[in-house]
Amino acid sequence: MDRTESIYGINPVLTLLKQSPSQVLQLYIQAGIHSRRIDEIAGLATKKDIPTEVVERVRLQALAGCDRHQGVFAITKPVETLSFDTLLDHLEKDYMAQQLPPLLVLDQVQDPHNLGACLRTADAVGIAAILIPERKSTPVTAVTRKVACGAAESIPVIPVKNLARSLQALKKLGYWLVGTDERGSMDYTELDWTIPVTLVMGNEGSGLRRLTRESCDYLVHIPMLGQVSSLNVSVATGVCLYEMLRQRRHK
Incomplete structure (x- = not known):
């Protein structure tokens, strides 16, 4: 069988069924669970002829590898990864006549929970894509998709071989590159976030790497x-992104 991935949790599974039902290969629902959204998931699966099996809680927990599945688990096709070159082409063709959409860079963030939380906030404020280095970064996992509550299905996460390049x-x-650093010379609220901006965040332990930091046009601190x-990287990301949103809404 070709490589597959998995997803669990009501919001991620429901979002995937609504946006890309062809990605879902098999659906599992816990026996005895009934709610409006579980019924909606089951109905969408039936409508799209997706194989569905009702299983006991013990088996569902074994499939998900945890007890936070909320009664639903799905086997899916691998998420199609957008390439960086394709992103650049898309930005050049679709946005050059307008303002470039904001982007987010996560420099070697390694916790899938943090990636999921960043995805959820990024979706809320209109981030177009997230860039991560190929090495020493968490990929999008089932845990990430659960934490992201559907945002992993709407925002491309793009691995790049050479982040500095x-x-x-x-x-x-x-784009203007804005990095966060406790030694940054500017308070994050002092920056003009209405410019075409890419927010660059460091990893959980050491923050921004040297080459990444040196690539930034601005270094701000919280x-x-x-x-x-x-702050935790996902919290710091949320603080900065909502300052960006606040300024853009009041521009």
Whole structure:
């Protein structure tokens, strides 16, 4: 059998069935669970002729590998990955006459929960794509898709071989690169977020790598008034992205 992936949780499964039902190969629903959204999932699967099996909780937990499945689990085709070159072509053709859409870069973020949380926030504020290095970054996993609550199906996560080179390509296209760093000279609220911006976030432990930091046009910091020196990467991402959204809505 060709390589497959999996997804669990009501929101991710329901979103996939609505947006890309052909991706779903097999659906499992826990016996004895009834709710409006579970019934909607079952109805969509029936409408699209997706094989569906009702199974006991123990088997569903074994399939998902955890107990946070919310009563649904699906085997899917692999997520189609957009290439960076295709993204650049898309941006050049569709957006050059308008303002470039905001992008997000996660530099070697390794926790799938953090990637999922960043995806969820990115979807909420209108991020067009997320770039990650191919090496030492978490891919989109079933855990990521569960945490993202459907956003992993709407925002492409694009692995790149050379992040520094990819960042330079974005700058040539017209983007300003904004990195977050506790040593950044500018408060994140002082930046003009209405410019064509790519937000660049570092990983959970060491933050931005040197070449990534040096590629940024601006380095901003988030004020920390307590004893800890930094926020979780997904929280810091949300803080910056919602400042971007606030400024753009009031422009």
